[in-house]
Amino acid sequence: MSQQILLLPGDGIGPEVIREAQKVLTKVISRFNLDIQMGSALLGGAAIDAEGVPLPESTMQKAKAADAILLGAVGGPKWDEVDRAIRPEKGLLGLRSGLQLFANLRPAVTFSQLADASSLKKELVAGLDILIVRELTGGIYFGEPRGIRVLENGERQGYNTYVYSESEIERIGRVAFEAAQSRGGRLCSVDKANVLEVTVLWREVMDRLAAEYPDVELSHMYVNNAAMQLIRAPKQFDVMVTGNMFGDILSDAAAMLTGSIGMLPSASMDINGKGMYEPCHGSAPDIAGQNKANPLAAILSAAMMMRYSLGLEEIACTIEKAVEQALDDGYRTVDIYTQGHQQVNTIEMGDAVTRIVATI
Numbered sequence: 419m420s421q422q423i424l425l426l427p428g429d430g431i432g433p434e435v436i437r438e439a440q441k442v443l444t445k446v447i448s449r450f451n452l453d454i455q456m457g458s459a460l461l462g463g464a465a466i467d468a469e470g471v472p473l474p475e476s477t478m479q480k481a482k483a484a485d486a487i488l489l490g491a492v493g494g495p496k497w498d499e500v501d502r503a504i505r506p507e508k509g510l511l512g513l514r515s516g517l518q519l520f521a522n523l524r525p526a527v528t529f530s531q532l533a534d535a536s537s538l539k540k541e542l543v544a545g546l547d548i549l550i551v552r553e554l555t556g557g558i559y560f561g562e563p564r565g566i567r568v569l570e571n572g573e574r575q576g577y578n579t580y581v582y583s584e585s586e587i588e589r590i591g592r593v594a595f596e597a598a599q600s601r602g603g604r605l606c607s608v609d610k611a612n613v614l615e616v617t618v619l620w621r622e623v624m625d626r627l628a629a630e631y632p633d634v635e636l637s638h639m640y641v642n643n644a645a646m647q648l649i650r651a652p653k654q655f656d657v658m659v660t661g662n663m664f665g666d667i668l669s670d671a672a673a674m675l676t677g678s679i680g681m682l683p684s685a686s687m688d689i690n691g692k693g694m695y696e697p698c699h700g701s702a703p704d705i706a707g708q709n710k711a712n713p714l715a716a717i718l719s720a721a722m723m724m725r726y727s728l729g730l731e732e733i734a735c736t737i738e739k740a741v742e743q744a745l746d747d748g749y750r751t752v753d754i755y756t757q758g759h760q761q762v763n764t765i766e767m768g769d770a771v772t773r774i775v776a777t778i
């Protein structure tokens with residue numbers, strides 16, 4: 419039976435970058451004669467506009483039936499005023515939790531061609547290759563109770579709950595230890611154990627797991643220090659594991675080390691390796707519809723999808739090589755442009771990768 423990919427273009431620059439990734443996928447599917455079918459569905463603001471909710475039941479059904487999902491981005495100022503319960507982001511969070519995609523892998527790799535596009539000194543980022551493992555279906559993003567309430571004195575108070583159960587910590591910990599085993603053998607667990615009890619437990623569980631992975635060297639770091647170290651000396655890290663909110667923040671910081679958040683793919687997996695793949699950059703409403711966005715994070719997300727959910731390692735490598743080749747050939751979208759290169763738009767970058775993928 420053919421494998422099914424579900425495309426969820428979403429909002430903002432999502433549809434623009436997914437269109438380019440789809441072009442590359444269509445090319446590899448025909449060139450390598452792969453038995454893969456692609457369909458699409460609405461998510462986020464696009465779904466609110468069409469159906470009144472950010473995650474329609476039909477999208478959820480298609481997502482459950484698919485072997486893998488490639489998502490663009492959700493959200494934008496157009497939906498800022500809608501009821502909080504149906505904001506576009508709820509669609510994404512609902513999909514992550516509904517499919518139990520608890521393990522978010524965010525590799526921050528600095529392509530040698532782009533070392534001078536980073537806002538950090540070249541020697542700090544050249545050769546960077548770190549993996550952030552972010553817990554994605556728990557923590558303060560999902561904890562109950564939550565809301566905005568009115569106190570007795572009439573003042574309003576916002577509140578959220580930061581919770582992690584031992585089994586949730588252990589589950590993401592194992593993913594991170596195994597990732598470290600297959601890479602440089604070093605794992606840094608990021609917490610705030612000097613203040614937050616939930617992360618005291620986090621640290622305890624990581625320490626307990628370490629005994630089962632003697633080939634991995636585990637260290638711990640407070641999140642504030644980790645933010646500083648990422649900017650000060652990022653190459654000290656191999657794999658980092660952390661909770662949902664800290665991972666959201668640190669992965670944006672790590673993205674900038676690579677030159678642009680427009681280069682960062684991600685994978686969100688369930689316990690069986692089924693996954694949803696998305697660029698880390700979000701919907702970037704300020705440049706949406708202008709054919710300016712960098713489609714490489716979406717294209718690299720498609721490569722990760724081939725590798726992790728469809729078992730097509732060689733195809734993944736082919737797509738990644740094509741991206742490298744496009745950079746070698748000097749193509750740069752505006753976010754990664756440096757002097758001496760050829761500035762291209764979203765479609766031209768997608769065309770370049772599609773052309774190269776047909777020949778290598």
Ligand code: IPM
Binds near residue numbers: 511700
């Ligand atoms: C991300 C995004 C999302 C998150 C938003 C859009 C809800 O920032 O994927 O990192 O915070 O998880």
Ligand code: MG
Binds near residue numbers: 666667670
């Ligand atoms: Mg984020």
